[in-house]
Amino acid sequence: xxxxxxxxxxxxxxxxxxxxxxxxxxxxxxxxxxxxxxxxxxxxxxxxxxxxxxxxxxxxxxxxxxxxxxxxxxxxxxxxxxxxxxxxxxxxxxxxxxxxxxxxxxxxxxxxxxxxxxxxxxxxxxxxxxxxxxxxxxxxxxxxxxxxxxxxxxxxxxxxxxxxxxxxxxxxxxxxxxxxxxxxxxxxxxxxxxxxxxxxxxxxxxxxxxxxxxxxxxxxxxxxxxxxxxxxxxxxxxxxxxxxxxxxxx
Amino acid sequence: xxxxxxxxxxxxxxxxxxxxxxxxxxxxxxxxxxxxxxxxxxxxxxxxxxxxxxxxxxxxxxxxxxxxxxxxxxxxxxxxxxxxxxxxxxxxxxxxxxxxxxxxxxxxxxxxxxxxxxxxxxxxxxxxxxxxxxxxxxxxxxxxxxxxxxxxxxxxxxxxxxxxxxxxxxxxxxxxxxxxxxxxxxxxxxxxxxxxxxxxxxxxxxxxxxxxxxxxxxxxxxxxxxxxxxxxxxxxxxxxxxxx
Amino acid sequence: xxxxxxxxxxxxxxxxxxxxxxxxxxxxxxxxxxxxxxxxxxxxxxxxxxxxxxxxxxxxxxxxxxxxxxxxxxxxxxxxxxxxxxxxxxxxxxxxxxxxxxxxxxxxxxxxxxxxxxxxxxxxxxxxxxxxxxxxxxxxxxxxxxxxxxxxxxxxxxxxxxxxxxxxxxxxxxxxxxxxxxxxxxxxxxxxxxxxxxxxxxxxxxxxxxxxxxxxxxxxxxxxxxxxxxxxxxxxxxxxxxxxxxxxxxxxxxxxxxxxxxxxxxxxxxxxxxxxxxxxxxxxxxxxxxxxxxxxxxxxxxxxxxxxxxxxxxxxxxxxxxxxxxxxxxxxxxxxxxxxxxxxxxxxxxxxxxxxxxxxxxxxxxxxxxxxxxxxxxxxxxxxxxxxxxxxxxxxxxxxxxxxxxxxxxxxxxxxxxxxxxxxxxxxxxxxxxxxxxxxxxxxxxxxxxxxxxxxxxxxxxxxxxxxxxxxxxxxxxxxxxxxxxxxxxxxxxxxxxxxxxxx
Numbered sequence: 002x003x004x005x006x007x008x009x010x011x012x013x014x015x016x017x018x019x020x021x022x023x024x025x026x027x028x029x030x031x032x033x034x035x036x037x038x039x040x041x042x043x044x045x046x047x048x049x050x051x052x053x054x055x056x057x058x059x060x061x062x063x064x065x066x067x068x069x070x071x072x073x074x075x076x077x078x079x080x081x082x083x084x085x086x087x088x089x090x091x092x093x094x095x096x097x098x099x100x101x102x103x104x105x106x107x108x109x110x111x112x113x114x115x116x117x118x119x120x121x122x123x124x125x126x127x128x129x130x131x132x133x134x135x136x137x138x139x140x141x142x143x144x145x146x147x148x149x150x151x152x153x154x155x156x157x158x159x160x161x162x163x164x165x166x167x168x169x170x171x172x173x174x175x176x177x178x179x180x181x182x183x184x185x186x187x188x189x190x191x192x193x194x195x196x197x198x199x200x201x202x203x204x205x206x207x208x209x210x211x212x213x214x215x216x217x218x219x220x221x222x223x224x225x226x227x228x229x230x231x232x233x234x235x236x237x238x239x240x241x242x243x244x245x246x247x248x249x250x251x
Numbered sequence: 252x253x254x255x256x257x258x259x260x261x262x263x264x265x266x267x268x269x270x271x272x273x274x275x276x277x278x279x280x281x282x283x284x285x286x287x288x289x290x291x292x293x294x295x296x297x298x299x300x301x302x303x304x305x306x307x308x309x310x311x312x313x314x315x316x317x318x319x320x321x322x323x324x325x326x327x328x329x330x331x332x333x334x335x336x337x338x339x340x341x342x343x344x345x346x347x348x349x350x351x352x353x354x355x356x357x358x359x360x361x362x363x364x365x366x367x368x369x370x371x372x373x374x375x376x377x378x379x380x381x382x383x384x385x386x387x388x389x390x391x392x393x394x395x396x397x398x399x400x401x402x403x404x405x406x407x408x409x410x411x412x413x414x415x416x417x418x419x420x421x422x423x424x425x426x427x428x429x430x431x432x433x434x435x436x437x438x439x440x441x442x443x444x445x446x447x448x449x450x451x452x453x454x455x456x457x458x459x460x461x462x463x464x465x466x467x468x469x470x471x472x473x474x475x476x477x478x479x480x481x482x483x484x485x486x487x488x489x490x491x492x493x494x495x
Numbered sequence: 496x497x498x499x500x501x502x503x504x505x506x507x508x509x510x511x512x513x514x515x516x517x518x519x520x521x522x523x524x525x526x527x528x529x530x531x532x533x534x535x536x537x538x539x540x541x542x543x544x545x546x547x548x549x550x551x552x553x554x555x556x557x558x559x560x561x562x563x564x565x566x567x568x569x570x571x572x573x574x575x576x577x578x579x580x581x582x583x584x585x586x587x588x589x590x591x592x593x594x595x596x597x598x599x600x601x602x603x604x605x606x607x608x609x610x611x612x613x614x615x616x617x618x619x620x621x622x623x624x625x626x627x628x629x630x631x632x633x634x635x636x637x638x639x640x641x642x643x644x645x646x647x648x649x650x651x652x653x654x655x656x657x658x659x660x661x662x663x664x665x666x667x668x669x670x671x672x673x674x675x676x677x678x679x680x681x682x683x684x685x686x687x688x689x690x691x692x693x694x695x696x697x698x699x700x701x702x703x704x705x706x707x708x709x710x711x712x713x714x715x716x717x718x719x720x721x722x723x724x725x726x727x728x729x730x731x732x733x734x735x736x737x738x739x740x741x742x743x744x745x746x747x748x749x750x751x752x753x754x755x756x757x758x759x760x761x762x763x764x765x766x767x768x769x770x771x772x773x774x775x776x777x778x779x780x781x782x783x784x785x786x787x788x789x790x791x792x793x794x795x796x797x798x799x800x801x802x803x804x805x806x807x808x809x810x811x812x813x814x815x816x817x818x819x820x821x822x823x824x825x826x827x828x829x830x831x832x833x834x835x836x837x838x839x840x841x842x843x844x845x846x847x848x849x850x851x852x853x854x855x856x857x858x859x860x861x862x863x864x865x866x867x868x869x870x871x872x873x874x875x876x877x878x879x880x881x882x883x884x885x886x887x888x889x890x891x892x893x894x895x896x897x898x899x900x901x902x903x904x905x906x907x908x909x910x911x912x913x914x915x916x917x918x919x920x921x922x923x924x925x926x927x928x929x930x931x932x933x934x935x936x937x938x939x940x941x942x943x944x945x946x947x948x949x950x951x952x953x954x955x956x957x958x959x960x961x962x963x964x965x966x967x968x969x970x971x972x973x974x975x976x977x978x979x980x981x982x983x984x985x986x987x988x989x990x991x992x993x994x995x996x997x998x999x
Contacts, residue, residue, distance in 0.1 A: 006991065008982055010932070014942035015949075015975055017982035024987060036991035038983050041932040047925045049872060051894030051918070055925040059932045074993050092891075146874035175831045179871025181921060186869070187967030188525045192835040193871070194972075196535070222972030257581075257593035260748065260802045264574040267809035321773075376790055379704060399774045407786050421737045421791040425730065443774070444759035450780075451755070457720055459783035460736075460792060465774050468730035472646035472662055473688040474533070474669050475540045481645060481692055482699065483730020483777065 002123075003033045005070035007063070007081040007112070010042040012214040012235075019214060022241035023082040023115055029241075030125050035076065039066045045089040048096065050181045060093050061101050068104035071111050078122065079112040082237050083213050084144020087114045091147070114144055115237060116212055120153040131162035132242040134207040136234070137169040139197070139220065141213035145173055154212055154236055161239055163246040171200045176211075178219035194223040201231055208234040311397050311439045312493055319400030322466030323479055324487040326400070335490050336365030339431060342488050343370055343387060346429055352382055354390035354423045359433055362490075363389060375420045388423040392432040392489065393461070394446045395439045401465040402432045402489055403446050405458040417458055424464070429486040435495035506859040507804025508597040510628025511656060514842035514854055514863035515911045524836040530666050534837050537665045541828040544771025545879070551773065552763075561760045563882045566819040569718075569751050570809060576718040576751045577800065583721025587783045590797040597627035600801045604629060604710065604743050605636055607797055611741045613638050613707040617699075619725070619732040620644035621712030622660060622822060623745045623801055625844040626857075629710070640710070641702045643731035645695050652679045658838030658846065660824040661769055666837045699731070709735035709793065713746040714821070715761060716798075719754045722782040723798065726765065726775050733777055742793040744781075747801050749818035761821060764881040768823040804857040813892055817852050819882040824849075826876035826886060832869050841866060848876035852889040860897055860909035867893035868914070898922070920964055939983060946977040953977070 004027055008020045024034050044060030047053075067090075070076040081087050090112050093105035119125045138158060144150040158166045177183060177193030197220070201209055209224075209231055211217050221233035316326035327338040339362060343351060352373045353359050363372065373385060392402035404424050405417045424430045440446050443463065450461050468483030479485055513520075524530060549555055569576055581591045594600035600623075608616060616633060618624065618640050630640045630651075642651040646663035650656065653675055657663030664672065672691060677684040680698070685691060711732055713723040723744060725732045736742050752758065758780075766775040785792030808814045827833045827847030838846035843854040843863060851870060855863035867890045876886040895901065897910040898918045910918065931941040952958050952974045959969040982988050 010938070010942075013982045014946060015977060017978050017980060017985055020982035021985065021987050024991065034991050035993040036983070036988050037993055038988065039935050041935065041938040042928075044932075047928065049891065049894070050921055050925065051891070051896070051898035052922055052925050053895060053899055055922065055929045059929055062933065070993065142871070142873035142875075146878055173875075175871045175873035175875065177831065177871060179873070182868070182871045184964055184968050185917065186521060186832075187970055188522060189832055189835045189869075190871070190968075191971035192525060192531075193831045196831065196834070218975050219972070221975060225973035226971055256595040256599055256802075259595045260593050260800070260806060261574050261577065263595075263802065263806035264577070264748070264809060267806050268571070268574070270810045271812055271815065322776075383700065383704070401774065406789055406792060407783070419789050421733075421789075425733050425737060442759075443762060444756065447755065447758060447780075455720075457722060457755075457780065457782040459781075459786050459789070461780045461782075462733060463774075463778040463780075465776055468728065468776050470645045470692060470729050471770065472644070472649070472664055473667075473672055473691055475537050475662070475665075476669075476688040478689045478692040481696060481729035481731070482643065482703075482734050 002031070002078065003035065003076045005067055005074065005076040005079045006034050006036045007040060007043070007067060007079055007086060008036065009081060009083045009086045009214060011218070012082060015218065016214050016235060019082060019235035019237050022235070022237040023080070025241040026115070026119070026128055026237055027080060029128055030119065030123050035070065035074065037066050037070055037074070043086045043089040044093070045086065046180045048089065048092060049179075053096065057096060060089070061097055064090070064093055064097065064101060064105045064108050067108045067112075071107060078118065079108065080115055080118045081112060082115045082235065083215070084114045084141050084148050084150055085213050085215060087112045088143040088147040114148055114150055114212060116153040116157055117148060117150050120156055126156050127160040128157065128240050130240045130242050131246055132239045132244050133163035133246045135165040135167060135205060136208045136210045136239075137167050137201060137204055137206050138172055139169070139176065139209050139211040139216055140173045141211055141216045142175050144212055150212070154210075157236070157240060158210065163244070164239065167204050167206060169197070169200055169204060171197045176216045176219045178215050180215075183219060190219070191223055194219055198223060198227065198229065202229065206231055208232050210234050210236055210239060212236045309493070311441070312436055312491055314397040315395050315400055315439060315491065317400075318398060319466065319487075319489060322400055324400055324466040324489065326489045326491055328491050328493055330494050332362055332492070333365055335362045335433065335492055338490050339363070339389065340366045342429070342431055346386065346486070348386035348429065350385045351387045351389065352377065352385040352423050352427060353388070354418050354420045356391035356418060356433070358435075359389050359391055362433060375423055382422060382426055385427045387429040387431060388427040389431045389433065390418055390420065390424045392434040393417060393438065394449060395434045395489070395491070396443050396446045396463070397439055397441050399443060399465050401443065401446070401463050402434060403450070404432075404462045404464055405450065405460065407459040421460065425483060428480065428484060429488065430484040431488040431490060434489050434491050436491055436493045437495060506807070507802070507857045509626050509843055509845070509854060509858040510597065510631065512843055512854070512858050512862055514858075514866050515913060516842055517840065517865040517869065518913060520840040520842055521836055524840040529668060530837050531835065533666055533668055534834055537662070538828045538834045541771060545768060545825055545828065548767040548771040548773060552767070558760055558764055559881055559883060562764050563819065565752055565757045565760060566821070566882050569753055570749065570815055570818055573748060573751060573809065576753055577748060579718040580716050580721055580751060583719065584798060585721070587721045588796070589721065589783070590795070592797060592799045594799050594801045594803070597801075597803050600627045600745060600799050600803070601629050601632035603799050604745065605632055607741065607743055608633065608638050608708050609636065611707055615639045615641065615702065615706045616708040616710050617703055617706040617735050617739060618642050619709070619711040619727070619735040620647040620663065621710070621745060622844060623712050623747055624710060625657065626803065627745070627801065629745070641699070641706070643699050643703070643735060645692060645729060648695060648699065649675065652676070656839065656844055659827060660822055660845070660847070660849075666839065703734045703738045706739045707741065709739035709742045711735050711742065711744045713744045713750055713798070714765070715752050715758060716746055716750045717755050717758065718751055720782060722755070722780050724758055724762075725779045725781065726762070726777070728770075728776045730777060733779060736779060736781060736793065737791055740793060741795045741797070743797040743799065745799045745801060747803070748805055765821050765823050768825040768879065768881040808856055813885065813888055814856060816884045817856060817889060819884050820849050820853065821882060823881055825879040825881065829875040829879050831873060831875065832871065841869065848886045849884070852886055852893065855893055860893070861911055864893070864897040864910035864914040867897065924964070935983075939981065942981050949974045949977045
């Protein structure tokens, strides 16, 4: 299966290892991955701020590049390691006009978040990963509530060798990022992160795992500011890991 | 002024609905349009009359009792009028109630006549100050709802129309700290919806007021701590007459 | 006053609205440790109760879709249903009044109060009465309004607005309530909730007995039978609608349901969503005033139908969803923002997610455009909404209206000055962002600059004060460790390039 990767702007610039891990996992599962470097951002930050004049050209750019890959580039699906950006392409259908709206519909239908793609489309649970450590999963809001992703990442994590997955009672609570929200209401945003972190600190975990780089940036930023030993890890980074199980992971 | 507002509101609604129907609005892009098709309205009364005067099963009585128990109410299941009187006597004695007010429902009067006494019994039309001194009120429940342990208290002049036991008093079941409802098991229905349906007479009329009461009144307004007995009764007893 | 063909009054009014101060109120709320403790505890408790209560329903999705379709259908023919309701209720002996705005509604209630020589009015908790500022209107006319819902009574004594749609005193700790009652009543108060409740029962009994007028809201108006349903737990609504000689109910026009049988599904879902009870203690269906054989009950019943900007929301299928709300407040209890700041910070009697969409649409964007920003768009509100209101969708729509307007306004932004200022500042940033994202090369260059800046700020955090609007972000958070390269500049990305697109 030929996959067009939508890497997301944030991961591209700030978490390249997770992007590369995404590719490794897909290739391990027998996919051929292509990355069209004309892509930048899905346009969501401006869209969520109500700034359509700014969001439309950026969103249109992403839609055209990806549509090109599925209509002419021979790609069977688009995979992105972010539920949030995947959900944005659904909004793009209404945001864009005419042929671009039709393209957005094709892109939205072809786009899968990574865990959803592995479990639902490829029906792969065990991707041969090993990662020694105790982790909790953070359900990123858009993946959970707009795409209905809940069991998929958990099943994938449970199949990882050496990994101990514990359930957090605040797993489905927002981390407080929300794009411009975290800039406009920073105190509320960090309060929301603290709500989660207070509970995570009681679980004895090494890492909080999520499928969205933006949630991880928020949580890691707060964890580090609080001096916590818990770190943030992207799902793809764990799924691509082949860590020896004897070494303590810290 | 009032007439003008009526026309203003209705024309504003019509104008807005017309605009929505034209579908030119922009906000659609933020969410999918509602996909629910509205079922057509009919002119017939929407709820058919329910025959609830059939024989009630022990199962229904047990279900009612269990449901009422879950909401801190007490159901006394009795199989004779004498048993009902005994149950009522025990409630009054246990709570140490000195004044009792009754409604003027004939079954309530009949049962109270069998109660030995030890308290002052007031008729329903006492003045309000006296009523406020009563620790316990006895009245008739029109319907019992098995699924929730709910009793339906109706007021008005429906008795002649639907044959339902309808009270002329509302305060007997409301002001005293303890309310004892007399409920015939033939008046049990399974669901809240069925109880609502059975309130309508054959001609579709409803009693002036119908209160669906489930357990004692309660609040959680202070730190979400449950407290029983706020403005309504603190204790809710139901004497369920399984022989009726 | 206005002729029937006049342009309807499109925007309504919300009493004591100060949502334009949202930005100032938020830091105050965040600094209130006591408040945040109370909110965390309370919202946790209610959300858990709700979840447990809904698990008991086998056909929850079916029930939810029925509840949604009942309200959707009611709104789609709202004019017809209101006329039917008026006809039936009038035939039942209920006086039906129409109020286009808050002022008109207050005037109608006041007129009834004065005609009945009212000195004291007992009130059952009603959000609509808060919306129209009925208490102040009564006080100005020399009439004493007494709130009788325990929580509402507490906030009335504290001279505060409610901070929650259902639990008005949710922000107060027990000790604070004890001290308040001791001060107001001038005697020592018990420490426990049961004891304090007993005090309220005793104090308010006397008021119920004196009141000439009872004022309530209404949860549902039944067009088919001209009845209305009141839902409660405490019994104060039963007293309010039984003891005074006259009862006035004030209800928004959106409270209509077409048929009597529509009440079943709505009653079934509302209390579970609201408090987590299977059913509330009391639902009272009022159809007629006291009839001749009755000893008790009001001799006169009035029902005031309030528009106050609601009809405008019907212009659009999305904004109309706002009117499906049955005021269960489940969205408040799950909202992570409400949990941090509580109800008062919204500066509106309607707080939380539903308040953030209802308030600006009723009172106008110019008065409350900051509220749609009070959300991370996490969608928890929609997830729990028993009538599936697309709250995040409406929030997005309102943000767009604040920034750019929409077709219905000729694309003029609608916002208060602060929002406008903030939008302009964001727009400057996003214009640059748009340009930077407009080509892969620029994205690569500015991505590198961004990583460099992040590295510098990570080393020297004090530099963030020059970061403009971004400064707040770094207050409580450490800037992520930046990699020395982007994904696209790496070896792997180059290997993955599709044929014919060699240039990055």
